[in-house]
Amino acid sequence: MxxxxxxxxxxxxxAIAGFILVAWNAWQTWLHNGEPAIVTGYTLAGIFVFLTLFxxxxxxxxxxxxxxxxxxxAHGVAGIFAIAVFFxxxxxxxxxxxxxxxxxxxxxxxxxxxxxLGYWLQRIMPKRLTDNGMEIxxxxxxxxxxxxxxxxxxxxxxAADKAASDTLAQYYIETLAWFFRRPRFMFSHFFxxxxxxxxxxxxxxxxxxxxxxxEETYLRQLEDLAQIKNRIDFAYxxxxxxxxxxxxxxxxxxxxxxxxxxxxxLVHVYLL
Amino acid sequence: MITDSDRFSYQKSAYERPTxxxxxxxxxxxxxxxxxxxxxxxxxxxxxxxxxxxNGDRWECRRPPSAGGPxxxxxxxxxxxxxxxxxxxxxxxxxxxRQQISWLVATFVIAIIxxxxxxSPDSFVGEKAVLSSISPGTLSGAHSNFALEEKGCAACxxxxxxxxxxxxxxFVTNQSVGESCVDCHSFGGSPTSPHNATFTAAAGATFxxxxxxxxxxxxxxxxxxxxxxxxxxxxxxxxAQCNSCxxxxxxxxxxxxxxxxDRFPHDMRPAIAFDHTSHFSKHFPEKLPAGExxxxxxxHQIEKAGLTVPPGSFDQNCASCHLSxxxxxxxxxxNVPYMEEDPFDPDAVAELCAPTPEEVELLREAAESxxxxxLEPDEYFYEDNGDNVPAALALTLGVANDDPDGYLxxxxxxxxxxxxxxxxxxFDRIDALPGDHRTGMMLAGLDxxxxxxxxxxxxxKIEHESPSEVRGGGWSSNGLAVxxxxxxxxxxxxxxxxxFAMNAEQAAKAAEADDVVIEQxxxxxxxxxxxFGLGNCTKCHAVTQVTDGGSEAAxxxxxxxxxxxxxxVTDRPYVEYDHRPHVNLLGPGTLCTTCHxxxxxxxxxxxxxxxxxxKFAPGFLPVSQETCTQCHTAxxxxxxxxxxHEYHLEPGFNRTMGFQHQAQGKSETGREGG
Numbered sequence: 001m002x003x004x005x006x007x008x009x010x011x012x013x014x015a016i017a018g019f020i021l022v023a024w025n026a027w028q029t030w031l032h033n034g035e036p037a038i039v040t041g042y043t044l045a046g047i048f049v050f051l052t053l054f055x056x057x058x059x060x061x062x063x064x065x066x067x068x069x070x071x072x073x074a075h076g077v078a079g080i081f082a083i084a085v086f087f088x089x090x091x092x093x094x095x096x097x098x099x100x101x102x103x104x105x106x107x108x109x110x111x112x113x114x115x116x117l118g119y120w121l122q123r124i125m126p127k128r129l130t131d132n133g134m135e136i137x138x139x140x141x142x143x144x145x146x147x148x149x150x151x152x153x154x155x156x157x158x159a160a161d162k163a164a165s166d167t168l169a170q171y172y173i174e175t176l177a178w179f180f181r182r183p184r185f186m187f188s189h190f191f192x193x194x195x196x197x198x199x200x201x202x203x204x205x206x207x208x209x210x211x212x213x214x215e216e217t218y219l220r221q222l223e224d225l226a227q228i229k230n231r232i233d234f235a236y237x238x239x240x241x242x243x244x245x246x247x248x249x250x251x252x253x254x255x256x257x258x259x260x261x262x263x264x265x266l267v268h269v270y271l272l
Numbered sequence: 273m274i275t276d277s278d279r280f281s282y283q284k285s286a287y288e289r290p291t292x293x294x295x296x297x298x299x300x301x302x303x304x305x306x307x308x309x310x311x312x313x314x315x316x317x318x319x320x321x322x323x324x325x326x327n328g329d330r331w332e333c334r335r336p337p338s339a340g341g342p343x344x345x346x347x348x349x350x351x352x353x354x355x356x357x358x359x360x361x362x363x364x365x366x367x368x369x370r371q372q373i374s375w376l377v378a379t380f381v382i383a384i385i386x387x388x389x390x391x392s393p394d395s396f397v398g399e400k401a402v403l404s405s406i407s408p409g410t411l412s413g414a415h416s417n418f419a420l421e422e423k424g425c426a427a428c429x430x431x432x433x434x435x436x437x438x439x440x441x442x443f444v445t446n447q448s449v450g451e452s453c454v455d456c457h458s459f460g461g462s463p464t465s466p467h468n469a470t471f472t473a474a475a476g477a478t479f480x481x482x483x484x485x486x487x488x489x490x491x492x493x494x495x496x497x498x499x500x501x502x503x504x505x506x507x508x509x510x511x512a513q514c515n516s517c518x519x520x521x522x523x524x525x526x527x528x529x530x531x532x533x534d535r536f537p538h539d540m541r542p543a544i545a546f547d548h549t550s551h552f553s554k555h556f557p558e559k560l561p562a563g564e565x566x567x568x569x570x571x572h573q574i575e576k577a578g579l580t581v582p583p584g585s586f587d588q589n590c591a592s593c594h595l596s597x598x599x600x601x602x603x604x605x606x607n608v609p610y611m612e613e614d615p616f617d618p619d620a621v622a623e624l625c626a627p628t629p630e631e632v633e634l635l636r637e638a639a640e641s642x643x644x645x646x647l648e649p650d651e652y653f654y655e656d657n658g659d660n661v662p663a664a665l666a667l668t669l670g671v672a673n674d675d676p677d678g679y680l681x682x683x684x685x686x687x688x689x690x691x692x693x694x695x696x697x698x699f700d701r702i703d704a705l706p707g708d709h710r711t712g713m714m715l716a717g718l719d720x721x722x723x724x725x726x727x728x729x730x731x732x733k734i735e736h737e738s739p740s741e742v743r744g745g746g747w748s749s750n751g752l753a754v755x756x757x758x759x760x761x762x763x764x765x766x767x768x769x770x771x772f773a774m775n776a777e778q779a780a781k782a783a784e785a786d787d788v789v790i791e792q793x794x795x796x797x798x799x800x801x802x803x804f805g806l807g808n809c810t811k812c813h814a815v816t817q818v819t820d821g822g823s824e825a826a827x828x829x830x831x832x833x834x835x836x837x838x839x840x841v842t843d844r845p846y847v848e849y850d851h852r853p854h855v856n857l858l859g860p861g862t863l864c865t866t867c868h869x870x871x872x873x874x875x876x877x878x879x880x881x882x883x884x885x886x887k888f889a890p891g892f893l894p895v896s897q898e899t900c901t902q903c904h905t906a907x908x909x910x911x912x913x914x915x916x917h918e919y920h921l922e923p924g925f926n927r928t929m930g931f932q933h934q935a936q937g938k939s940e941t942g943r944e945g946g
Contacts, residue, residue, distance in 0.1 A: 031516035033494035097409025097501045103384060139288045142299035150304075182302040228275065243366050250370050251377040258381045266406055269442040270429045271449060271493070 004069050011077040018043075019084050026088050038272065040089040041264075047082040048260055051075060055250065072122070079115045104263060107256040114249040121245060125238050128192070134231045138239040141183070141232055148229050149180045152222055159218035168215050168222070171207050176222065180229060189237035196230040283337035293368040297360030307339035310362030318360065320353035406432075409499035412506045428452045428498075450492035457492075460845065460922030464489050466517065467846065468921035485517055495919075514913045522913070526905035532897050539844070541888035543835035544583075545812050545880040548891045549872055559593055568864040569855075577851035582838055586761045594812070598758050599745060603769060603806035604662040605698065606690070606723070607753035608730045610676055611654035615684030616731045624691040625728030653733035657752060663799045664769075667776065667792035668701045670785075678788075690727035694720025707779030707793075713768035718747045718756075726754055758807040766807040767836060773797045774815060774832040810834065817883040832883055848918045869893045 022043050026036035054075040057065050065071075086108060090096070096105055136144065152172070159168045178184075179199070188195035204223045211219050279285060286307055294314045299305035306318025322335040324347035331351045333342035345354045364372065388405040406425075411418060418427050425432040428449050431442040454463045461468035471486035496506045515521040522529050533539065556566050571589045572581040583589055627635065650656070660666075661683070666673035669682040689697035695718050703711045722738070726749045729736035735751040742748040745759030758766045776793035801810045814835045819828040854863060871893045879888030904911040 031513055033490065033513065035494070093500075098407045098499065099388065099403045100385065100405040101408050103381070107381075137288055139290055139295070142296075142302045143305055145302050146304040247366070247370055247373055251374040254374040255377040255381045258378055259385075262385055262405070265439070265443065266408070268444075269431055269439045269447075270406070271447055 004067075004073065007070050008073045008077070011074050015077045015081040019081060019088075022085055023088055037089055037091075040085055041267070044082060044085050044089055045260060045264065047078055047085065048257060050078050051082065052253065052257065055253075076115075076119045079112065079119070083112050100259070100262070104256070104259045107252055107259060111249060111252045111256050114245060114252060118242075118245045118249055121242055125242055129235060129238055132231055132234055132238075134228075134235060136232060136235050138236065138243065141236045144232055145180070145182065145229065148225055148232070152176065152180050152225050155218050155221050155225070159215055163212065163214040163218075165212070165215060167211055168218060171210075172222075175203055175207075176226070179226060183233040183236045185230075185233060186237045186240075189234040190241055196233055197227070200226045200230060283341075286336070286338045290365065291367060293365055294362040295365050297362050300363045306357065306360070307336060310360075314362055314364075316359035316362055319357055321355040321357075322353050324351050324353060326351060407499065410502050411498055412500070412504050413502050415498060416502055427455075450494075453492040453496075454926070456926055458922075458924045458926045459920055464491065466490055467919060484519070488517075509914050509919065511913045514917075524906060525911035525913075525916075526901045529897065532894060534894055535890050536894045537844070537849075538888075538890040538892065538894070540885045541814060541879050541890075543814050543816075543837065543839040545814055545877060546583075547876045549870055549874070549876065552870070553872075555593070568868075572864075574851070574855050577855055579849055579851070581851050581855065590812075591761065595761065597811070598761055598763075598807045598809075600757075601804060601806055601808045602755040602757045603664060603766075603800075604753040604755045605664045605668075606686075606726070607659060607662055607665070608654065608657050609659055609661040609679065609683065610657050611680055611683065612676060613680070614654060614733070615680050616687065620688060621691075621728070621731045624688055625732060650733050659752070662753070663792060663796040667705065667789065667796050668698060670789050670792070672788050673792060673795065687727040687731050690723045691731065692724075694724050696720075698723070705776070705780075705789075706783035706785055707772055707776045709772040709776075710768045713764055714772060716765050716768075718754075722747060722749060723754065725749075756806065762836070763807060766809060767834075769806055770800055770809055770834045773800050774834060778831055814880055814885065815883055816885045845921050846917050846919075849916060867895045867899050 022040055026040050029036040029039065054071050057071050058068070061068075090105075094105075096102055156169050156172045160166055185193075185196040185199070200223065204219065204226070207219060208216065276284070286309075289309075292309070293312065294310040296305040296309055296318065297316065298318075307321065308317045311317040321339060321343065322333055324331040325334050326332075331347035331349075333346050333353075335341060335343055335353075335355070343355055348354050385405045388403055410416070418424065429447070430452075431438045431447070457463070459468040461470055465471070466485040466488050471483055495509060498506055500506065511522070511524075520530065552566070560566070568581075571583050573584055574581055576582050586594075660673045660676075661669070661671070661679050663673055666679065669679060669686060671679040671682050673679070686697060686701075695715060699711055699715055702709060702714065725739075726736040730752075736749050737751060738749045742757070745757045745763065747754060747756050749755075756765060756769075773793070773796045777790055777797060780790045780793045800806055801815060803811065815832055816835055817829045818831045818833050820830050854867075869892060871889070871891060874889040874891055876889055876891040901911075903909045904915070
């Protein structure tokens with residue numbers, strides 16, 4: 001952790017130094033009536049390539065190209081660096097005039113915003129997942145939910161046998177089956193609210209008045225399972241957002257990469 | 273289940289493969305996923321729980337421990353699994369979906385670029401040009417119609433519309449966008465030289481040859497970048513850019529701008545020798561009615577204010593006092609000079625100047641009345657006249673004007689020619705003189721009959737009277753001379769004589785003419801520039817030496833010129849100043865004396881007695897920098913370099929920019945500079 005922190009500091013220092021160098025070069029070039037956009041543009045293109053390499057790195061996990069955490073940190077820093085260089089390149093112009101450059105700018109801003117969102121998610125969500133107290137592989141959550149559901153149904157069946165009453169079974173069919181069917185309260189979990197836990201407490205407290213002592217035991221087991229399932233729902237929601245934001249970020253990055261290539265072609269054919 | 277502590281053991285947990293493109297359809301519905309999962313092609317792999325293995329002659333179950341281990345029933349006799357399930361519909365994994373969306377976005381981007389890509393120059397013209405996927409933005413207002421012209425984008429971008437091969441070639445070769453700018457724009461110097469200046473050691477160069485910028489090659493696109501919108505300023509320039517080249521760095525005008533010159537802004541004397549001091553202190557009080565005064569704007573036209581505030585015309589400002597001094601100064605070109613003997617052959621004169629029927633009738637009447645004796649020629653006609661030949665005639669004949677013996681034969685030859693061929697006799701002689709003469713204009717309006725009659729009369733030893741009185745100026749005879757009287761100010765004949773005479777001496781020297789010709793050329797120049805000279809033009813119009821550039825050193829002088837018109841300042845090509853916002857600051861004309869204070873001690877008029885325009889005493893005290901910094905300083909009014917300095921030298925256009933008017937009408941902003 002300490003080495004990652006140290007690496008992050010180094011990345012930031014390198015980015016700041018790089019930005020100062022690029023900005024100073026652009027300023028000097030402009031002072032001497034040169035075209036600073038050439039250097040800043042190719043710098044930006046280089047940063048884009050580096051940012052894209054992060055995706056390549058994840059595909060080539062078998063090759064020792066450095067720890068993923070370092071790459072993630074470098075990717076985030078380079079993204080911020082790219083935003084700064086972008087505005088030096090455009091000379092501070094936020095919204096260009098030509099249609100294709102507007103497409104370029106729109107893609108860049110969307111990629112940047114989704115990147116910042118992703119960086120923010122990756123900074124806060126792992127801590128929340130840790131606080132959840134339950135480590136679970138996201139891809140296995142359906143399987144876990146299925147197991148929990150099976151377990152809950154077996155408890156209900158056993159309760160019906162032992163207590164010779166269908167109170168719990170009716171309750172399960174009418175209320176709990178909805179909850180155990182699939183992850184619930186997704187947005188509540190993502191934003192840190194406790195709608196799931198409140199729902200469980202409310203429903204089980206209400207039910208407790210209608211069961212006898214034998215059923216009370218099984219009801220408590222069901223409530224424990226519901227609490228576990230609620231925590232899995234939380235993991236599913238939070239972990240899911242960490243994966244879903246890439247559905248925006250990566251395709252937009254592909255788009256901006258293509259427009260960038262077109263931009264370079266035009267600049268060389270029409271200006272340089 | 274998650275509550276099991278050993279749930280990740282190999283006997284309970286299947287290996288997760290997040291890079292697989294598909295995930296189990298049951299899992300997606302949060303059901304129990306099968307242990308085998310989907311196949312790589314997206315089909316369900318869980319229709320059976322295992323793929324039995326043939327070991328010898330027996331089939332063995334291969335269901336993994338995580339799925340419960342080998343089943344109790346075992347494989348069927350044909351080797352298929354006995355545990356079959358209906359297939360699910362696997363769904364793409366997140367990674368697969370990301371790929372699909374990425375391809376979708378890539379296709380969208382390429383389609384957008386392709387849809388709006390046109391290699392043809394006549395596509396996306398005018399305001400629609402911004403839609404083209406090759407256009408980075410709208411052109412500025414001044415250039416906005418380029419796309420409408422025949423060339424369109426190709427007016428600046430030579431590879432436009434030439435296809436993919438030309439593009440490929442252009443990608444690896446340098447473009448020359450800036451070179452096409454000079455198709456329309458012109459400058460006073462090289463367009464690729466800093467400030468369009470000349471960097472040579474020769475006199476007249478704009479900057480020194482050893483300047484660090486001497487070998488710098490500039491390009492228009494260094495400063496002027498297009499496609500930034502119709503309202504964009506395509507010539508932004510900051511003080512820092514100026515300082516990057518100029519050796520003397522200037523932080524701000526108010527702090528460390530070089531001090532103005534001792535005579536600023538008067539480096540050259542004015543073309544018109546108008547002495548403000550004498551006029552305000554002496555002439556105006558004498559001439560104007562009591563109580564009436566004159567101010568600056570009574571003569572200077574503030575409605576035309578710009579770099580200068582030009583004075584009104586001669587008729588507006590000067591004619592009331594100075595017109596009479598022009599029209600009463602005549603120039604004689606021929607006369608009857610003092611001669612000790614008659615150089616004319618009487619028979620030839622009689623033949624050339626035979627009496628006309630009117631003269632015959634006059635003689636007959638005189639004979640009948642007994643007055644014929646009075647018509648006898650005056651024996652002392654040439655000796656009684658004490659005048660020499662006028663300077664113009666002496667120069668024309670190439671004789672000394674004060675040497676009767678010298679000009680006797682020349683007069684003897686000229687006058688019969690005048691009597692015979694009129695103007696041609698003198699026209700040809702002037703035309704043969706060295707120098708830059710406009711003989712046609714110098715003799716414009718001169719009637720050949722007037723010359724013939726005058727020559728005949730003088731050869732017959734009688735005074736010649738003009739047949740009619742001449743009014744309003746022109747050529748006339750006053751008995752013993754033919755003279756020219758200016759018709760008024762800016763008389764073209766008078767101008768032609770001055771333009772010729774000012775350089776006649778130098779031209780004669782250059783042509784290695786006789787000394788007498790050189791002397792007479794100087795005499796003619798002296799005569800014209802004297803207070804008795806034709807029209808008294810040089811009383812007000814400066815006679816200034818012309819140089820081939822650089823210093824006013826003698827070796828650089830190529831001639832003299834009369835400065836006929838009011839000349840705007842031309843010796844500060846990179847300085848621009850606008851009087852308009854200044855004179856109107858507190859009302860028209862009220863602030864002139866804030867900057868322009870008269871120097872009552874200056875000997876302004878004396879400087880016009882010589883020809884070096886740089887040697888003069890301005891009639892005004894220099895404008896000090898402190899006068900400007902009262903307002904143009906930090907926190908008040910602009911003080912950047914471009915406010916008073918222009919980058920380009922004499923910017924202009926090579927062709928009529930008629931189409932620009934419309935564009936400029938739409939937008940008056942965004943085209944500073946260039």
